[in-house]
Amino acid sequence: MLHLPGRLRARRAGMSSHYLTRTAAAITHSAQNMLAVGPRRLISSSPRNVQQAAVASIRVEEQYESYVHQPQKAAAPRGVPYWQRVGIWKDVTEEKFLNYQWQIKNTVQGESRLLQFLESVLPERLPAPRDANSPLSKIKTRNDFLGEVKEAIRIAPMAIRITPHILSVIDWNNPFEDPIRRQFVPLRASLLPDHPKLTLDSLGEENDSPVKGLVHRYPDKALFLATSVCNVYCRFCTRSYAIGADTETVTKNSLKPTRRRWEEMFDYIASTPALSDIVISGGDAYYLTPDQLYDIGTRLLAIPHIRRFRFATKGLAVCPSRILDPTDSWTSALIAVSNAGRKVGKMVAMHTHFNHPSEMTWVSRAASQKLFAAGVVVRNQSVLLRGVNDDLGTMKALIRGLADMAITPYYVYQGDMVAGVEDLRTPLRTILELESQIRGSIAGFMTPQFVVDLPGGGGKRLAASFQSYDSKTGVSRFVAPAVKGGETVYEYHDPEWSLPKAEGRGAAITQAL
Ligand code: SF4
Structure with missing residues (x-):
């Protein structure tokens, strides 16, 4: 009873038979999870719990209805093909760009693919960074840039993975100051020494x-x-x-x-x-x-x-x-x-x-x-x-x-x-x-x-809501009574480059964007 109406409705909505099989399997699986695996584990068979399972059953059907009823129309809105600014995607159509499988296939993952991409997109000679005293000013050519990326990746805590959408909104003619590049592509010359209090799991999850x-x-x-x-x-x-x-x-x-x-x-x-x-x-x-x-x-x-x-x-x-x-x-x-x-x-x-x-x-x-x-x-x-x-x-x-x-x-x-x-x-x-x-x-x-x-x-x-903030040491203190009781004091430490004692160095680093 669960499957046939859904199949008919889905067929009317123009879904593929592959989609139908997958959807039917998924719903059956969900229903089994909720009615057999989930509730059996979560609740025993008291009358109240049987009633709860019945409610869960109705919910599955309602969700199933919604699931197969979602529109699957290919009504893509039209706009500027901004991805075509990237040379290798200059012929990519809107239909292709909107396709998730195309996005996955063209996602740049790992050092060698990133370097390959950068080779294709960066000008041979790079414009100077805004600040002439910036450590980035030593990067003058595409090759210099690639070398800097390679060195930064060697010590980076995060691997490289960037989608075509993100790669398309970066201004590759001005890569030093670009705010999106800064979030995803590291450059060795702009990295700074860690504050001694930094960790990989700073929130203690x-x-x-x-x-x-x-x-x-x-x-x-x-x-x-x-x-x-x-x-x-x-x-x-x-x-x-x-x-x-x-x-x-x-x-x-x-x-x-x-x-x-x-x-x-x-x-x-x-x-x-x-x-x-x-x-x-x-x-x-x-x-x-x-x-x-x-x-x-x-x-x-x-x-x-x-x-x-x-x-x-x-x-x-x-x-x-x-x-x-x-x-x-x-x-x-x-x-x-x-x-x-x-x-x-x-x-x-x-x-x-x-x-x-x-x-x-x-x-x-x-x-x-x-x-x-x-x-x-x-x-x-x-x-x-x-x-x-x-x-x-x-x-x-x-x-x-x-x-x-x-x-x-x-x-x-x-x-x-x-x-x-x-x-x-x-x-x-x-x-x-x-x-x-x-x-x-x-x-x-x-x-x-x-x-x-x-x-x-x-x-x-x-x-x-800090309890105290010392701008000289850069230490702010907070309490979180509802989370861990009022006794524990939590400290946030400003980056060392911003502290007055590092002013000379800090000023130089500030400009190293
Ligand atoms: S911030 Fe979010 S999206 Fe970015 S790497 Fe971490 S979990 Fe993934």
Whole structure:
């Protein structure tokens, strides 16, 4: 009864038989998970629990309805083919660029592919950086640039992986100052020595994980780390200890998307009634298959005490075309889970991660509009990064750009104290100044919270809520009574380049963007 109507409806909607088989299998699997595996494990067979299982059964059917009903029309909006600025993609059509499989195939991964790409895109002679005293000014040619990238990769904590969308919005004729390049492609000359307090797991997530990959820090919320793979690898990733491939300097504690590991996490969630809120992250929820996304969503919806959850993905910012790709069903699965949540009064959202207005193109706007029209709640979490978005004009444009795409600018994070990317970190005073300038310039509900995720696991606090801030030592102190009790004091340390005692050096380094 579950399958045939869906097949007919899906056929009418023009889906392939391959899609039908996969979808039917996925739904059957989800139903089995919820009705056989999940509930059997989660609840015993008391009359009340039998009733709960019946409710879960109805939910599966409702979600199934939504899943197969998602539009699969190839109605691609037209816009400037910005990717054609990249020589190797000058003949790539809009249809091809929007295709997710094409995006995956052309994602630049690893050192040798990056160098090959850079060879093709950089001018032979590079323009001088804005500041003539910058250490970057020694890079004069394409070959110099390649050498610098190679040296930086040798000591970088994050592997290289960059999508065609991101590679297309970088100004390769001005690569030194480009804010997107700075986030993904390291240059040896701009790296700075680590502050002694930096670590790879600055938030102490592994200490707060009762089950591998599940971080339970806040009383009512847990982080479900579904995978350790992303569509891009950001240089400044807060989970450098786990995300992406091993590098020469870091062996990752990777989190494979295995059913066995997930089951342990589901068991913990189901047996912890204090939890009401789950963040499904990683890695990136975009890297889950549509079936996996759907499975996780329906499993969480079936747990009575889980009232809300969000899928965390940078996908909309770094590969927005997938949302518009009529041959890919990730978005349909997300919309289905969101609709199913709404029907049972549970809030399902997507949290994304734009850091700069240049990351937004007409594809991003069309993708956001598609999600908005389908009722998917989207919020954004930016990271404050030096030379990327640490000036008032850029941060204002970022926030307004998000608001105009109907995305709530939820957080701006102070850069975490993560090892290996000190060139991207700002002192606390920068975020304080930005907040003071921005508050009041846009509606309150579109004003982000400017926060510090406290090193060592205190959770997020408003940056302005510090107990003390010594601008000479660069040490700010915070407490987090609701998270770890009021006794523990958490310290955030400004980067050494910004401290007065390093003024001579700091001034030079500041210019080394
Ligand atoms: S997308 Fe998120 S999890 Fe992945 S590397 Fe970037 S910051 Fe880390």
